[in-house]
Amino acid sequence: MNIFRLIGDLSHLLAILLLLWKIWKSRSCAGISGKSQCLFALVFLTRYVDLFTSFVSLYNTVMKCIFIASTVATCYMIFVKFKATYDSNHDSFRAEFLIVPLAGLAVLLNHELSVMEVLWTFSIYLESVAILPQLFMISKTGEAESITSHYLFALGSYRALYIFNWGYRYYFEGFFDLIAIVAGCVQTVLYCDFFYLYVTKVLKGKSLKLPA
Numbered sequence: 001m002n003i004f005r006l007i008g009d010l011s012h013l014l015a016i017l018l019l020l021w022k023i024w025k026s027r028s029c030a031g032i033s034g035k036s037q038c039l040f041a042l043v044f045l046t047r048y049v050d051l052f053t054s055f056v057s058l059y060n061t062v063m064k065c066i067f068i069a070s071t072v073a074t075c076y077m078i079f080v081k082f083k084a085t086y087d088s089n090h091d092s093f094r095a096e097f098l099i100v101p102l103a104g105l106a107v108l109l110n111h112e113l114s115v116m117e118v119l120w121t122f123s124i125y126l127e128s129v130a131i132l133p134q135l136f137m138i139s140k141t142g143e144a145e146s147i148t149s150h151y152l153f154a155l156g157s158y159r160a161l162y163i164f165n166w167g168y169r170y171y172f173e174g175f176f177d178l179i180a181i182v183a184g185c186v187q188t189v190l191y192c193d194f195f196y197l198y199v200t201k202v203l204k205g206k207s208l209k210l211p212a
Helices: 003-026 034-052 058-081 096-108 115-129 132-141 146-173 178-190 192-200
Strands: none
Touching: 003 058, 003 146, 034 058, 034 096, 034 115, 034 132, 096 115, 115 178, 146 178, 146 192, 178 192
16 A cells, blocks of 8 residues: 555545436436446446455455445446436447457456456456546537546546556565556556646536547
8 A cells, every 4th residue: 555556545435425416416327438437337346356365455345345336336327217217328338349359458468367357357357438428428528528538537546546556666665567567557557638628628618529
């Protein structure tokens, strides 16, 4: 644990809470990609299967449970409770084009060919691109609500902070995980255009629009 990981985890948690608050307060999931949320749920469900096999710390266990429960709850609100407000026409990204090849890649490129390790690797690969359906949806609709923009910024900040976390761990602990670092960098790059637009528009009170 270090300050970068702690702030990154809190930023990740803030992103999820912002999204849940937005949906619950407005009683609507308009502008939210259900496909992205399903991908994030799949990320956590495959990454945290070790909840049943190992214990690292109370903090670690609680955070894992929160991430799983909150993403599953988000999917429930999108596809069940507020299904009538879900814009499936604009949420048209073909998520299977991510899941299938990344599952194959996880089998081919991993630290160890075991079920737990392949599932962990798959979750790392998938998380790096899980936001694509959301960004694709914003590009199709033309803009995003400010609360959705705050959610995306907090989510992108979490991954950017984890890059500093890996740098810290490498310098002080000699720890280096190429798979996690490369995937994290890919994910951060996907947010670059959004970060620029967020700083130049959203923080100035303007609506966010992504290029089609």
